[in-house]
Amino acid sequence: xxxxxxxxxxxxxxxxxxxxxxxxxxxxxxxxxxxxxxxxxxxxxxxxxxxxxxxxxxxxxxxxxxxxxxxxxxxxxxxxxxxxxxxxxxxxxxxxxxxxxxxxxxxxxxxxxxxxxxxxxxxxxxxxxxxxxxxxxxxxxxxxxxxxxxxxxxxxxxxxxxxxxxxxxxxxxxxxxxxxxxxxxxxxxxxxxxxxxxxxxxxxxxxxxxxxxxxxxxxxxxxxxxxxxxxxxxxxxxxxxxxxxxxxxxxxxxxxxxxxxxxxxxxxxxxxxxxxxxxxxxxxxxxxxxxxxxxxxxxxxxxxxxxxxxxxxxxxxxxxxxxxxxxxxxxxxxxxxxxxxxxxxxxxxxxxxxxxxxxxxxx
Amino acid sequence: xxxxxxxxxxxxxxxxxxxxxxxxxxxxxxxxxxxxxxxxxxxxxxxxxxxxxxxxxxxxxxxxxxxxxxxxxxxxxxxxxxxxxxxxxxxxxxxxxxxxxxxxxxxxxxxxxxxxxxxxxxxxxxxxxxxxxxxxxxxxxxxxxxxxxxxxxxxxxxxxxxxxxxxxxxxxxxxxxxxxxxxxxxxxxxxxxxxxxxxxxxxxxxxxxxxxxxxxxxxxxxxxxxxxxxxxxxxxxxxxxxxxxxxxxxxxxxxxxxxxxxxxxxxxxxxxxxxxxxxxxxxxxxxxxxxxxxxxxxxxxxxxxxxxxxxxxxxxxxxxxxxxxxxxxxxxxxxxxxxxxxxxxxxxx
Numbered sequence: 001x002x003x004x005x006x007x008x009x010x011x012x013x014x015x016x017x018x019x020x021x022x023x024x025x026x027x028x029x030x031x032x033x034x035x036x037x038x039x040x041x042x043x044x045x046x047x048x049x050x051x052x053x054x055x056x057x058x059x060x061x062x063x064x065x066x067x068x069x070x071x072x073x074x075x076x077x078x079x080x081x082x083x084x085x086x087x088x089x090x091x092x093x094x095x096x097x098x099x100x101x102x103x104x105x106x107x108x109x110x111x112x113x114x115x116x117x118x119x120x121x122x123x124x125x126x127x128x129x130x131x132x133x134x135x136x137x138x139x140x141x142x143x144x145x146x147x148x149x150x151x152x153x154x155x156x157x158x159x160x161x162x163x164x165x166x167x168x169x170x171x172x173x174x175x176x177x178x179x180x181x182x183x184x185x186x187x188x189x190x191x192x193x194x195x196x197x198x199x200x201x202x203x204x205x206x207x208x209x210x211x212x213x214x215x216x217x218x219x220x221x222x223x224x225x226x227x228x229x230x231x232x233x234x235x236x237x238x239x240x241x242x243x244x245x246x247x248x249x250x251x252x253x254x255x256x257x258x259x260x261x262x263x264x265x266x267x268x269x270x271x272x273x274x275x276x277x278x279x280x281x282x283x284x285x286x287x288x289x290x291x292x293x294x295x296x297x298x299x300x301x302x303x304x305x306x307x308x309x310x311x312x313x314x315x316x317x318x319x320x321x322x323x324x325x326x327x328x329x330x331x332x333x334x335x336x337x338x339x340x341x342x343x344x345x346x347x348x349x350x351x352x353x354x355x356x357x358x359x360x361x362x363x
Numbered sequence: 364x365x366x367x368x369x370x371x372x373x374x375x376x377x378x379x380x381x382x383x384x385x386x387x388x389x390x391x392x393x394x395x396x397x398x399x400x401x402x403x404x405x406x407x408x409x410x411x412x413x414x415x416x417x418x419x420x421x422x423x424x425x426x427x428x429x430x431x432x433x434x435x436x437x438x439x440x441x442x443x444x445x446x447x448x449x450x451x452x453x454x455x456x457x458x459x460x461x462x463x464x465x466x467x468x469x470x471x472x473x474x475x476x477x478x479x480x481x482x483x484x485x486x487x488x489x490x491x492x493x494x495x496x497x498x499x500x501x502x503x504x505x506x507x508x509x510x511x512x513x514x515x516x517x518x519x520x521x522x523x524x525x526x527x528x529x530x531x532x533x534x535x536x537x538x539x540x541x542x543x544x545x546x547x548x549x550x551x552x553x554x555x556x557x558x559x560x561x562x563x564x565x566x567x568x569x570x571x572x573x574x575x576x577x578x579x580x581x582x583x584x585x586x587x588x589x590x591x592x593x594x595x596x597x598x599x600x601x602x603x604x605x606x607x608x609x610x611x612x613x614x615x616x617x618x619x620x621x622x623x624x625x626x627x628x629x630x631x632x633x634x635x636x637x638x639x640x641x642x643x644x645x646x647x648x649x650x651x652x653x654x655x656x657x658x659x660x661x662x663x664x665x666x667x668x669x670x671x672x673x674x675x676x677x678x679x680x681x682x683x684x685x686x687x688x689x690x691x692x693x694x695x696x697x698x699x700x701x702x703x704x705x706x707x708x709x710x711x712x
Contacts, residue, residue, distance in 0.1 A: 084425055085425060087425065087426075088423065088424075088425050088426070088427055091427065092423075092427060093423045093427040093428070093429065093453075094427055095427065096426040096427055096428075151409070151452055153411075153452045153453075153454050154427070154452070156427070211460070214460075214464065214467070214469065215460070215463045215464060215466075215467045215469075216467070218467045218468050218469070219467055219468075229454075229469060306457075307457055307459075307460060308460060308464075309413075309454050309455040309456040309457065309460070309464070311455065315455075319416060319422065319423060319455070322416050322417065322418045322422040323418070323422050323423070323424055323425070323430075324418045324419050324422065324430075324683075324688055324689050324690055325424075325689070327418050327576075327579070327580060327689055328556075328579075328580035330557075
């Protein structure tokens with residue numbers, strides 16, 4: 001009996017039976033109640049209304065190759081514009097013949113990020129690798145080895161977006177650890193300073209921080225001292241990210257049971273080794289998914305640098321549509337930029353979900 | 364907080380040093396000012412120019428190289444100072460931020476279509492070079508509205524861009540006529556037009572030069588019309604921080620050189636034939652006869668190099684925003700005085 005039924009279960013049900021089961025399930029979900037039925041019909045009507053015109057614009061009537069004149073002749077999207085402007089959107093006003101430098105720098109930074117996502121590679125080598133990779137990326141962008149160096153005012157596009165985001169997060173991390181520890185310290189000065197910094201920075205929008213960095217900092221610097229605008233922008237992003245990251249790390253510190261601290265102290269570990277060897281590894285591990293979420297947020301926040309005239313990827317895409325030869329293809333530019341940001345963020349969020357499952361206790 | 368009770372002596376010391384360093388970093392150092400603009404330019408080896416984002420006036424091409432009407436004047440300045448049109452760095456700046464950025468020293472000069480006004484000169488402490496583009500604020504309306512002049516727009520909704528003089532002018536315009544209007548204030552250039560095309564406002568107001576470009580970008584340009592009246596005078600001029608007279612003179616005479624060249628009929632193509640001219644004014648102007656070099660302490664042939672590289676005012680205008688381009692402007696007021704325009708250069712002597 002049991003052998004027979006097991007054999008029966010092992011045979012997959014015929015295709016139409018599975019289809020019928022699926023249909024029953026769908027019908028229950030989509031039309032189970034009156035409300036659900038109404039919602040389903042409403043959604044279908046909306047899609048029938050919205051999708052065909054968009055599809056016609058984006059695919060059927062679209063111009064895939066040619067010039068602005070070819071595009072003007074048709075009503076559809078002008079993807080030829082993206083083809084023509086792809087390099088400008090990717091690299092901004094960076095000198096055309098040297099674009100391999102930022103391309104290599106970006107590859108390096110992205111490789112670093114991807115490598116850091118593999119739990120097997122988490123270890124001592126990672127922090128020096130980050131420092132080395134970011135330094136190499138900056139040197140590559142600045143050039144000056146084989147060709148004239150490129151001033152930071154000409155850096156732009158995806159390499160700049162990636163650099164601002166990756167260096168922003170990397171620079172924020174050590175600061176955030178100190179801030180988180182400082183906020184939980186029982187030394188009054190450290191606690192007040194850390195808490196004050198975190199609350200002030202979290203209390204103002206990034207745009208305000210960027211304005212302070214670009215407009216007010218130069219006036220405060222001592223006479224004759226100049227500080228590169230991009231560097232000021234980068235520092236602003238680091239400080240901004242650090243405040244948010246500190247709160248994430250503080251949550252991680254709180255999740256480490258008191259017994260861990262006490263046991264480490266019973267072994268005679270001084271404060272910093274206690275933190276480095278016992279507490280932080282456990283605290284950070286639990287908050288990695290939150291780090292990924294913060295990373296997505298910072299990646300999107302880097303687009304705000306448009307207000308201070310820095311050519312990040314989004315600003316480069318927008319500016320591409322102001323070329324008199326290719327005037328006004330803003331829709332195409334923004335759709336393209338949105339797709340690229342979506343791909344990056346979607347990949348990061350899927351990774352975060354995967355990691356969360358993997359890091360579950362006993363998982 | 365029992366966890367942190369037993370901080371070691373060393374940890375306390377490290378933390379205190381860190382706290383002091385942090386505090387020192389937060390306190391602003393004594394305010395100070397950089398040296399004169401031109402000294403900074405010479406030391407740096409490159410002129411920093413703030414530009415805007417408007418087709419024909421300033422936009423990077425597919426290779427990332429800046430092109431446009433104002434951009435060419437930036438290159439002309441680089442020739443005057445360094446004898447090299449590429450010793451100039453362009454930075455895009457938004458209308459809300461450009462004036463503060465100039466004050467903060469982010470640029471040496473703002474060539475982004477700033478309107479010269481008395482308050483900007485007195486209160487903000489800016490100097491303006493010669494007007495390079497005479498503009499005026501206009502109104503763009505759909506023909507379907509049946510309006511032929513601005514005074515018929517009582518109660519209308521008007522789209523206006525933030526941070527421009529246009530925002531103030533439109534308010535004055537309606538107040539003068541004791542009419543009311545509803546402003547829809549929008550920051551982004553692209554979004555601005557979208558809002559108008561979507562019918563969020565009855566009229567769109569901006570410098571009329573810009574309106575002409577905007578109209579061509581609308582889905583059905585022929586359904587819209589730029590009303591003939593001008594609400595304001597918008598003389599667009601280069602702006603610099605005050606306190607560097609020599610830099611101001613270089614800006615002035617660089618612009619004048621392009622205007623004077625057009626008056627003489629000197630172009631990029633025919634300039635070499637003028638080198639043998641017998642007219643002493645032209646010989647001095649192009650640096651064939653000495654005089655200007657000693658007076659200006661610039662390269663004696665800086666005018667020659669500017670015209671040879673970029674052309675005269677008319678050529679710069681036509682190449683970037685003239686009738687043959689998509690922007691398609693008439694010269695209008697931006698014509699030399701001998702042909703009925705407002706462009707007039709003092710003598711090069």
